[in-house]
Each structure stands twice: as structure tokens, then as C-alpha cells.
Amino acid sequence: MNQQHPMDEPVALATTTREPTDWWRDAVIYQVYPRSFADSDGDGTGDLEGIRRRLPYLKGLGVDAVWLSPFYASPQADGGYDVADYRAVDPMYGTLLDADALITDAHALGLRIIVDLVPNHSSDQHEWFRRAVEEGPGSPLRDRYHFRPGKGVDGELPPNDWESVFGGPAWTRAADGAWFLHLFAPEQPDFNWEHPAVADEFRSILRFWLDMGVDGFRIDVAHGLVKAEGLPDLGGHDQLKLLGNDVTPFFDQDGVHEIYRTWRRILDEYDGERIFVAEAWTPTVERTANYVRPDELHQAFNFQYLSTPWDAAALRRIVDASLDAMRPVGAPATWVLSNHDVTRHATRFANPPGGTQIRTPGDRELGLRRARAATLLMLALPGSAYVYQGEELGLPDVTDLPDEARQDPSFFRAEGQDGFRDGCRVPIPWTRTGSSYGFGDGGSWLPQPDGWGELSVEAQTGVPGSTLELYRSALALRRAQPGLGAGGDPVWWDDVSEGVLAFERPGFACTVNVTGAPVRIPAPGTVLLASSPVEATDGEIELPGDTTVWWATA
Numbered sequence: 001m002n003q004q005h006p007m008d009e010p011v012a013l014a015t016t017t018r019e020p021t022d023w024w025r026d027a028v029i030y031q032v033y034p035r036s037f038a039d040s041d042g043d044g045t046g047d048l049e050g051i052r053r054r055l056p057y058l059k060g061l062g063v064d065a066v067w068l069s070p071f072y073a074s075p076q077a078d079g080g081y082d083v084a085d086y087r088a089v090d091p092m093y094g095t096l097l098d099a100d101a102l103i104t105d106a107h108a109l110g111l112r113i114i115v116d117l118v119p120n121h122s123s124d125q126h127e128w129f130r131r132a133v134e135e136g137p138g139s140p141l142r143d144r145y146h147f148r149p150g151k152g153v154d155g156e157l158p159p160n161d162w163e164s165v166f167g168g169p170a171w172t173r174a175a176d177g178a179w180f181l182h183l184f185a186p187e188q189p190d191f192n193w194e195h196p197a198v199a200d201e202f203r204s205i206l207r208f209w210l211d212m213g214v215d216g217f218r219i220d221v222a223h224g225l226v227k228a229e230g231l232p233d234l235g236g237h238d239q240l241k242l243l244g245n246d247v248t249p250f251f252d253q254d255g256v257h258e259i260y261r262t263w264r265r266i267l268d269e270y271d272g273e274r275i276f277v278a279e280a281w282t283p284t285v286e287r288t289a290n291y292v293r294p295d296e297l298h299q300a301f302n303f304q305y306l307s308t309p310w311d312a313a314a315l316r317r318i319v320d321a322s323l324d325a326m327r328p329v330g331a332p333a334t335w336v337l338s339n340h341d342v343t344r345h346a347t348r349f350a351n352p353p354g355g356t357q358i359r360t361p362g363d364r365e366l367g368l369r370r371a372r373a374a375t376l377l378m379l380a381l382p383g384s385a386y387v388y389q390g391e392e393l394g395l396p397d398v399t400d401l402p403d404e405a406r407q408d409p410s411f412f413r414a415e416g417q418d419g420f421r422d423g424c425r426v427p428i429p430w431t432r433t434g435s436s437y438g439f440g441d442g443g444s445w446l447p448q449p450d451g452w453g454e455l456s457v458e459a460q461t462g463v464p465g466s467t468l469e470l471y472r473s474a475l476a477l478r479r480a481q482p483g484l485g486a487g488g489d490p491v492w493w494d495d496v497s498e499g500v501l502a503f504e505r506p507g508f509a510c511t512v513n514v515t516g517a518p519v520r521i522p523a524p525g526t527v528l529l530a531s532s533p534v535e536a537t538d539g540e541i542e543l544p545g546d547t548t549v550w551w552a553t554a
């Protein structure tokens with residue numbers, strides 16, 4: 001038999017009925033960064049109405065839910081992760097009525113909406129913090145944050161040796177001499193979660209958005225809320241890093257779990273299977289599993305997977321470790337390759353392995369080829385997967401933004417570990433031409449590079465082999481084929497060839513050539529989809545380098 005198969009033409013599969021419950025266990029959740037998705041009013045900044053108008057696109061792409069990064073009232077010191085009012089929409093994004101219309105329309109299309117909750121810190125423009133500063137040292141509102149006297153003769157030294165994730169000390173001095181803690185930018189003071197008013201306020205904020213009809217929350221810095229008693233010095237421990245920390249007095253303290261148990265009880269009062277997903281950067285997947293115990297959160301991002309280089313042995317190790325870690329707590333594993341904080345995977349894989357902030361474009365063709373293969377691998381694994389806006393277009397990071405255009409606060413704080421996050425936040429191209437390639441009528445808050453239009457939705461729609469059509473086909477197959485994605489089932493690895501990952505699930509197989517060179521391997525079934533063109537002959541396949549193939553098996 002000679003099976004020729006174009007890369008993105010799915011073979012029809014019998015459609016099976018999906019369980020109406022536990023939708024989130026194998027959901028594909030699409031992250032929208034509102035500032036950069038679609039601008040309805042031509043001010044150069046995306047908005048809620050822009051998102052609402054593009055919901056049919058997301059439905060057509062085949063995702064189950066949309067997670068919106070923050071759109072709340074904010075001075076935008078950190079792209080909206082500095083919230084001044086948790087119950088208001090920032091005017092640049094619209095109004096609460098726009099949020100309501102977005103939620104209503106999404107539901108009508110069968111899409112769920114997950115909003116971002118930022119409980120570790122507020123904006124320095126939040127009413128509590130403004131008053132805490134204005135009212136001076138005796139203000140009772142100071143106890144809702146971490147105000148401390150400094151060290152040294154005149155209190156001129158910070159209270160401890162912690163550094164901010166964005167670089168520089170994690171403490172800033174108010175005009176009256178007291179210091180306040182901020183694990184991120186100085187405009188993001190950390191809440192004191194020991195204070196009952198803080199806990200009460202967030203329970204109320206949860207209810208506010210649940211009453212608005214949202215289907216869940218992504219919890220920002222979920223591992224940071226509780227600090228060790230007395231805010232002890234780090235001493236010999238690693239300084240603040242999001243990933244790879246050993247146990248520190250500011251991250252992953254056991255006390256956070258009691259907060260999530262309380263929140264879970266609130267969520268469970270509401271109908272419709274609403275969920276929490278934790279942004280918890282912990283040292284190991286085993287520590288991450290603590291956040292998704294049955295009475296806590298539903299999912300946690302798998303940042304260890306996101307940080308794994310394009311290497312067969314490393315990928316297999318992290319897939320096994322993730323599934324093993326989640327099994328005892330009964331939570332689905334999750335998979336993610338890109339988000340608004342890291343260099344897009346098409347650019348990470350275009351460069352030699354080197355962390356999540358890459359500053360060089362690398363070999364773009366190679367990066368895209370690997371990114372497509374990596375996506376098909378991710379979407380074949382059991383559990384829930386996260387897709388970041390624009391990755392379905394194969395967008396690279398924009399690595400050459402002029403410094404004066406940059407807005408990421410960590411770029412401006414020396415030695416911050418992030419710094420280059422603007423490159424993945426450039427507004428996405430919808431059309432081939434136009435002032436901002438269909439993003440809006442009024443330009444774009446970050447400059448879009450030349451050639452952006454060739455990567456647009458318009459340029460890729462209906463084009464065989466385009467990355468957009470690859471995603472559409474993959475998501476349609478995933479929906480139809482229960483062996484794909486469903487949580488709980490194991491992954492059976494086949495040892496086929498060095499550098500090739502091959503695994504089976506009921507009725508389905510996936511082979512990934514993680515090397516750059518073609519290999520001949522036995523064909524485990526009929527080709528369903530491939531990330532680059534393949535040809536299967538007489539029960540064998542020549543698997544090109546950096547390519548993933550999905551198979552239907554008997």
C-alpha cells in the first residue's frame with residue numbers, strides 16, 4: 001500500500017460523544033492577551049469588543065475555552081497584572097457591559113471564559129495601598145501589605161535580602177521611610193495574606209466574577225501568596241526566580257493550600273463545572289501536584305514541560321514525570337509551549353537551548369518546523385493543553401523591537417530574569433495588508449514587523465500546509481478521537497529509533513522525530529495528520545527530521 005498524505009488533511013474518524021462532565025480534563029484552552037488580540041475602536045490597543053467580534057474565529061479554530069489575561073482597571077505598570085480595581089474593566093478595554101456581552105456570546109457559541117485573578121499583589125494605585133501610603137505609618141491599611149522598618153542606623157537598608165523577579169531589591173521605601181515588599185515591580189505591592197480583610201476581599205471578588213458568569217480563574221503567582229513567618233533572609237538560597245527555585249521563604253509555602261481549599265468550596269457552590277488553574281512555578285512537578293489535590297485547584301500549568309528543550313530523552317522524561325505526579329491526586333496533566341511571559345516556541349526552538357527568554361531570531365525555518373512538530377506532540381498527550389494567541393499562525397517572537405518601544409517593566413530593571421516579554425506580545429496579524437494587519441484601524445501599541453501580513457489569519461486560511469490549518473485539523477481530530485487528549489489513560493512508549501519518540505494510546509499512535517535527519521520506521525497504522533509532508537509505503541514510513549505524525553491504529 002502506498003499512503004501519501006498531505007500534512008493537514010485529516011482522515012475522517014467516527015465522532016464520539018464526549019462526557020458532558022469534567023470538560024476541563026482534556027480541554028484546549030486558548031490564551032488571549034487582550035491588549036494585542038483585536039482592537040475594535042482604533043486606539044492601537046486591543047479591547048473586549050475586539051475579542052467578542054473574533055469569537056467565531058476561536059470557535060472555528062476548535063478550542064474549548066478562552067483564558068483572558070487581565071483587563072481590569074490598571075495603570076498598566078505590568079501589562080494589567082497591576083490591578084487597581086478588581087471589579088472594574090479598564091476603560092482602554094471597555095466596560096463591564098462589554099465583559100458581560102463577551103461572556104454571553106462565548107457561551108452562546110459553546111466557548112467557556114476563564115479570567116485572570118491577581119491575588120499576590122495589587123497596583124500601587126489600588127485604593128488600599130494609596131491610602132496606606134497617604135495616611136502614613138499609623139494607617140491600619142498598612143497591615144494589608146508588608147510594610148516594615150528598614151535595617152541600618154537610619155533604616156536605610158531594606159528589611160531583608162530578597163530581590164524582585166524583575167531585578168533589583170524586592171523592597172521600596174515610602175516617603176515616610178517605611179519599606180514595602182514587592183516580589184515584582186515597585187508598582188505591585190504584595191498583599192499580606194495573614195490579614196483577614198485580604199482573604200475576605202478575594203472571596204468577594206471571586207463571587208463577583210462567578211456571578212458575572214465566568215467559567216473559571218487562572219490564578220496569577222498562585223505559589224506566592226504566603227510568605228514565611230518573619231520574612232527571613234534568603235541567605236544561601238537562590239534569589240527570586242520563577243522556575244527552579246529550591247524552597248524559599250516567598251514561594252510555594254505550604255500555607256497557600258488552605259487558601260485554595262477555601263476558594264474551592266466557593267467555586268463548588270456554583271453550577272456548571274467552573275475551574276481554577278494555577279500559575280505555580282514550583283521546583284518539581286511533584287510540588288506542582290500539591291496545588292491540584294481533589295479539594296484544591298483543578299489544573300496547574302506545566303512550566304517544566306514548557307522549559308524542556310527539543311530533545312527526545314528530556315521530553316520523554318518530563319511527560320512521564322508529569323503523568324506520574326498527577327496520577328496520585330487524580331488531576332489531569334497540562335501541557336503548554338507558549339504564553340505572554342516567555343519567548344514564543346517557534347523562536348525558542350530556532351535557537352540552541354537557553355531558557356525561556358531568547359533574544360535572537362535563530363533559524364526561523366527550523367524553529368517553525370520544530371514548533372509545528374512540538375504542537376502535534378503536545379496535543380496528543382493526555383490532559384489539557386494551552387495555546388497562546390498567534391502560535392496557531394506560527395508567529396515568531398519579535399526579537400528586534402526598538403528599546404524605546406518596549407513596555408515590559410522587567411526590561412527597565414537591571415538584571416531582571418524576564419526583560420524580553422514584549423516580543424511575544426506584539427499584536428497579531430489578521431489580514432495581509434492594512435495599517436496594523438487587521439488588528440485595528442489605528443496602528444498598534446507595539447510595532448509589528450515587516451512581513452507580519454504573510455503570517456496573518458487571512459493569508460493562512462484554507463491554505464494546505466499552513467500552520468493555521470494544521471492547528472484546525474489537529475483540534476478537530478482531537479475532538480473526534482477519544483484516544484487523543486483524554487486524561488487518565490497512560491502513554492505506552494515504543495522504542496523505535498534513537499531520537500524518535502513514539503507512543504500509543506487507545507486507537508491512536510504518535511511518532512515524533514526529534515532529530516534533524518530522516519529515519520525509516522514501521523508504520524503503526526494509518527496517517528491521520530503530520531506536521532510536515534510524509535509518505536508511508538509498505539508498512540513503513542520515512543519520517544522526516546523534526547516531524548510529528550499522528551496515526552489511527554486498529
Ligand code: GLC
Pocket residue numbers: 078081082118184220221279340341
Ligand atoms: C505572572 C504573570 C506575569 C506578571 C507576573 C506578576 O507571572 O504571568 O505576566 O508579570 O505574574 O503579576
